Amino acid sequence: MPAAAAALALGLTACGSGDGGGSGDGGELTYEDSPLAEFFTTGEEAEFDQEAEEARYAEESARIEQLVAECMAEQGFEYTPMDSSGSVSFGPQMDEDYDAVENARQNGYGFFTWEDQAEENPEEFVDPNQDYVESMSESEQTAYYEALSGPMVEYDEDAEMETEYNWEDSGCYGSAQHQVYEVESDQAATMDVYSDPRWEELMTAMSATYEQAQSDPRMAEINEAWATCMADAGHADFATPQESMDSIMNLQNSFWEDNQDDPDYTGPTEDELATAKEQEIALATADYTCQDETDFATEQMRVQFEIEQEFVDENRAELEAFSEALAGAEQ
Structure with missing residues (x-):
């Protein structure tokens, strides 16, 4: 994705997590000032639309859940798609009114304060597949989760672990995500x-x-x-x-x-x-x-x-x- 490459090119700017104050000589720099930025844009770039992005993410998540259900059925299991609508948020938009210092006074870094923020819009997650999975034997549950997410990798602290992700080893979720993000995506x-x-x-x-x-x-x-x-x-x-x-x-x-x-x-x-x-x-x-x-x-x-x-x-x-x-x- 363009954003991924832009993040690579502008990696250092992400370290500047303040609100981008003046440069000391009256100049103020932003990501758009990067000399590399022009090579990652293709003309008129639409401004970030948080609501549109959240809607897109929710649509993709629903499509993934649908594909997972179809895949699990082929594996001989029932799977009820989980509803993620309304549960996706990219957080507050850091527009020109965003004050990083004031946000820190209220939320710190977000490690110990995230529950306080979540309580403002509480949503209890319920897995619609829980009762079905709990009705299985231990061996059936193992087979179910292997079909869903791929075989469990046993951690060996003395062995060199393979870190490269392969969707083909990640069960129905891996297949569904590959289909949505790498095949169907525009x-x-x-x-x-x-x-x-x-x-x-x-x-x-x-x-x-x-x-x-x-x-x-x-x-x-x-x-x-x-x-x-x-x-x-x-x-x-x-x-x-x-x-x-x-x-x-x-x-x-x-x-x-x-x-x-x-x-x-x-x-x-x-x-x-x-x-x-x-x-x-x-x-x-x-x-x-x-x-x-x-x-x-x-x-x-x-x-x-x-x-x-x-x-x-x-x-x-x-x-x-x-x-x-x-x-x-x-x-």
């Missing part, structure tokens, strides 16, 4: 362009611009300015915003890791949860405030885009050929 032709071996070297070289930017000395200076701001705010243990966010994710994981041998464990106590939420909100608020005060996102974009421009200057002919192939696929 973006299938576009995806073929990205997977064409002709562009493999170009894509690899392009992704390397991100790694180059990460190791650029100017990035260290940008991170240092943010870290100094965080230390002044009482959070001196982090070198980058990612480390800050990871610390809360690790805290969340620790509750379960520390109680993995307790089959009755259902999560942190109310007191533990309250303390964790307070810690998360305080840290996230400081993080986004410091990103805003140091123009973190814009300054990182500035470095990334300069490196991208060098790449474009060196590979313009091939990038233009790729863009033409992309345009042809999307017609």
